Amino acid sequence: MALMNENFLKLPGSYLFSEIARRVTQFKNENPDADIIRLGIGDVTRPLPPAVIEAMKKAVDEMGKAETFRGYGPEQGYNFLIESIIENDYKTRGVTLDIDEIYVSDGAKSDTANFQEIFGINNIMAVSDPVYPVYVDSNVMAGRTGNYNTDKGQYDNIVYLPCTEENGMKPAFPTTHVDMIYLCFPNNPTGMTLTKNELKQWVDYAREHKSIILYDSAYEAFIREENVPRTIYEVEGAREVAVEFRSFSKTAGFTGTRCAYTVIPKELMIYDSKGEAHSLNKLWLRRQTTKFNGVSYPVQAAAAAIYTPEGKKQIKETIDYYMENARIIREGLTEAGYEVFGGINAPYIWMKTPKQMGSWEFFDKLMKEAHVVGTPGAGFGANGEGFFRLTAFGTRENTEKAIQRIKTKMGK
Amino acid sequence: MALMNENFLKLPGSYLFSEIARRVTQFKNENPDADIIRLGIGDVTRPLPPAVIEAMKKAVDEMGKAETFRGYGPEQGYNFLIESIIENDYKTRGVTLDIDEIYVSDGAKSDTANFQEIFGINNIMAVSDPVYPVYVDSNVMAGRTGNYNTDKGQYDNIVYLPCTEENGMKPAFPTTHVDMIYLCFPNNPTGMTLTKNELKQWVDYAREHKSIILYDSAYEAFIREENVPRTIYEVEGAREVAVEFRSFSKTAGFTGTRCAYTVIPKELMIYDSKGEAHSLNKLWLRRQTTKFNGVSYPVQAAAAAIYTPEGKKQIKETIDYYMENARIIREGLTEAGYEVFGGINAPYIWMKTPKQMGSWEFFDKLMKEAHVVGTPGAGFGANGEGFFRLTAFGTRENTEKAIQRIKTKMGK
Structure with missing residues (x-):
């Protein structure tokens, strides 16, 4: 049965x-x-902006001719898009990334929901409270959260980091050990951000505890203030402990067009029970090549157009x-x-x-x-x-x- | 750590x-x-055929105007596509399906890989041997297969159904109990099919054992012979035991455009450890609404165009x-x-x-x-x-x- x-x-x-x-x-x-x-x-x-429409229609036309038709693309995304991302979203902030540190996907929702698959089931996870429900629910389905406590409105095995009026909606540090830390800045739902110094405390925490930060930065394009980091990799040491999720949904109106990406620096290690280190990037590569077949070519061409003048x-x-x-x-x-x-x-x-x-x-x-x-x-x-x-x-x-x-x- | x-x-x-x-x-x-x-x-x-190109460009143009722009679509797919699928792929074969029995996705690879998530970890799975590697590898990652036996080239807890010269590449029935049965017809890699009577034996097996058949029908469009079923639902009783995966990849050249769908009849039940029945369709709905955000609108419009004259x-x-x-x-x-x-x-x-x-x-x-x-x-x-x-x-x-x-x- x-x-x-x-x-x-x-x-x-x-x-x-x-x-x-x-x-x-x-x-x-x-x-x-x-x-x-x-x-x-x-x-x-x-x-969608005119440059995006134009690029997408051009790509569709290419799909209609044998000479320019594209079948299966790389599961990780096309280099033309990844190169534009690195050049515009990272190099401008003083952050250097390699092509194979970026994975293009159909959405930050899919990526933030699926990413927990490559973690052991007994890791302790921390989320801010309030939180985007996808981080929690995807871990519930995987069996990482314990039972739901109806009185508290919380799961038994999740460490919640309260964001309150008193702390200005900045998540409190955990008082017990955690392995996976979901952070989202600019935050959904509170709309609040951390300064570079505040974010550095999280990076330091993760380095000290060998935890991994799952940093959702889907709303980065809306940052206006100078002292707010555009990417977690502006913080020293973040490459060793942080994965960053980005999306074109809000940046360029792609909620119905579907494109996003995830950054996994090659320094980032995760451990087996014998204490041996394994590359998180390579684990995700194996996951994606097995369970995903890349993003539609016209969609990737459309996304790349947002980086033109x-x-x-x-x-x-x-x-x-x-x-x-x-x-x-x-x-x-x-x-x-x-x-x-x-x-x-x-x-x-x-x-x-x-x-x-x-x-x-x-x-x-x-x-x-x-x-x-x-x-x-x-x-x-x-x-x-x-x-x-x-x-x-x-x-x-x-x-x-x-x-x-x-x-x-x-x-x- | x-x-x-x-x-x-x-x-x-x-x-x-x-x-x-x-x-x-x-x-x-x-x-x-x-x-x-x-x-x-x-x-x-x-x-891609001209009708598809034209429809996709029209949909892209709609995305460029505020009056016709589409943001988040239904995670399950747009009704206009689902209705065309039901009308053309099923009604023509005498099979009636409801709109909420079909889930549009970005690929049969994703669906066949992700679908096992809604099954308990201790189910015994059966695959044909040879087999499309995604069924196996996705279950290995989930922890359902036991260890790999290097001598045999097989996993300890998978029941393999040999396809040999002797049995004409038609998978042998399992001799021990199995809960999840992956079947693929027309088969990748052997290119062989089952007749309706042969497929009926699998449906009967599944009904008897309360197993679920995960039926990959990605190559259905290539069937030429009359006595080969186009869909497993042509077989009596299949609605109670079978999920069907379909894809536009090979049917319409969508390997780089990305669209597929999965059929989950509402009669199909799966059980909890107390023996209570739960709707597989509703479990997948919960999975998809939590971990997926639907297929790009222009891609769905493109897919629908293959059903025009x-x-x-x-x-x-x-x-x-x-x-x-x-x-x-x-x-x-x-x-x-x-x-x-x-x-x-x-x-x-x-x-x-x-x-x-x-x-x-x-x-x-x-x-x-x-x-x-x-x-x-x-x-x-x-x-x-x-x-x-x-x-x-x-x-x-x-x-x-x-x-x-x-x-x-x-x-x-």
């Missing part, structure tokens, strides 16, 4: 965004005329557009008397609910009174309770309208 | 196709003028072209005195090496004497030893030239 992976039974009920969709659908059925504005899920609204200019315009939305939300909420985090170096604004209202209660109130949909902080972890996430990815018109409604329609 | 997944240490040395690449490179360095013809790796050479006509021409290559290889080798399997309902020809020569010895001889590169059967499993795979995916000119050389240049 075929038996299931029972770790799946440890996952609590519904996924955050399914529950949001359910409540919105119900509200719309009851209020068909309500003009709902969605500032919830982190999906972009601006179209026109591409750079065009994606900058889009990012500026979203960051102006972030400013409008941030300042609007502050004027309306809410306490807010983020929105300066990130497209996310993390607001404290008024009067210690629960996240889901505030979700319902905001939807019913202002017809605005956001994301309840509680969906990101126990310490997200009492907070609420808004995103800057809407249209300007909707963003302004939403803030106006929050200012005028929300009875306090 | 971060510890690795030590199951990776059980994988023997190099991956089949890396070893082939190494030997070819060495030979080319030593013989720079040799005009090498590759009939080895199963990659296509014909370009022009698309159907165009992909038929390409498949006819490859199957004419298959006929040329099959008949040429037979004339040259080799014993061959496959090539009638599949783009693969599985030949017996002459004089009980080892697969790798024949590989070297064929490369050195005829400058033709194929795939050593031993790379697909212990029972592949003494066999050799050629593929019909080359150009007509190269295919004819390769067969001519095999006829004239191979000293016997």
